[in-house]
Amino acid sequence: MPDIKHFDPDAVLETVVRLFWRQGVAGTGIQDVVTATGLNRSSLYATFGGKQDLYGAALRRYIDQWSRPAFRSLAQDQRGLRAVAEFFDGLIAVRCAGEHARWGCLVVNAHTGAENGDPEVRDLLEQHHRELRDALHAALVAAEAQGQLASGTDPGAAAEVLALLAYGVNLRSRAGADAKALHATVATALQSLASPTVA
């Protein structure tokens, strides 16, 4: 009976993610979305609701597409500190080079904006933090089991430290931090967790 959408909502959301990611929420107008996606205001509002809803959907999609896959592969990687190191390598690579260089992390960026007043956004930030911490925790437990951690190092506490470090990396990358320097900093942090027997 009804007409059918003349566009792919998922592809549109993909474009919207990139807009919010690069320019921020406040810096992105509905007009920008209309122009970038090519679809009409009516379709936009009918499909996603207002700007706040659109941002919520974009944030959720970003986490699904970018954060969660990285967390999953980190948590499942049994190599211990090597897994953590590669997680940060990938992070720095995305943040400092290629198409998304200097865009930072959409979730980190969301911490500072006025949009973090929205309960939905607040929940997503909390959830994201928990998942990041848990993934690091899993990798550090694997490291501990292999004797890679310095004695007395608590994997849970260390995971929280590394999570905050990751936020720092994301934040500074948006200001144009040097990839080499970030790599060195991460290496230092990991070394401080490693058992003395590990080079």
Place this chain on the structure above:
Amino acid sequence: MPDIKHFDPDAVLETVVRLFWRQGVAGTGIQDVVTATGLNRSSLYATFGGKQDLYGAALRRYIDQWSRPAFRSLAQDQRGLRAVAEFFDGLIAVRCAGEHARWGCLVVNAHTGAENGDPEVRDLLEQHHRELRDALHAALVAAEAQGQLASGTDPGAAAEVLALLAYGVNLRSRAGADAKALHATVATALQSLASPTVA
């Protein structure tokens, strides 16, 4: 010959800092500034220029008033790791309790906004980072001289790690991170730098 200002520019800037700090640049309109300061648009523009200049001045004032004093006392404190610990204690206290709770750090917040495109802002971020790192470095050199650091710990590299950690603390505090958890995380990070002989 001329008339004299009927207000104190410094007191006005103080109010402006608080507005930008709490609500962000994009979330603060000139109307908000006019209302909060009580002075007129004409006086505002004649004294500070446009919004971007006003933000630059506010950011500079924030660094002068909040960042630099903390950096200075950290750099001059000769107690080593104890000095670093107290620096973070003070940081978390400001971020999580009292009037400025959940405001985050104006400098950290500036990383994510569109305003970091401004060269002046970019320079301030870089300068702030350098000063934070140098202050931490000085404290860690003092720690090293007293044998507080684990052997093989480079004060310069460790300073960079702690600087990113501080950014993480500031960022997460804006999302309402728990002060106790932040304290525990910082303690963990400092322990990983400490020589095994230190409790």
Place this chain on the structure above:
DNA sequence: ACTAACTTGGAATGACCGTTTCAAGATAGC
């Protein structure tokens, strides 16, 4: 072909944005 249900294009909404303008008011030297 007809119709119910939905989408789409495009204009229009009122509110707010940062900024400018200008007449009126205030001050300090003459």
Place this chain on the structure above:
DNA sequence: GCTATCTTGAAACGGTCATTCCAAGTTAGT
């Protein structure tokens, strides 16, 4: 008191903001 020089108040500027509305178009079932 006069004048040059600045400050102040208040209105107005064009532009952009998110959002709404409605007529026209499109589809699927009858």
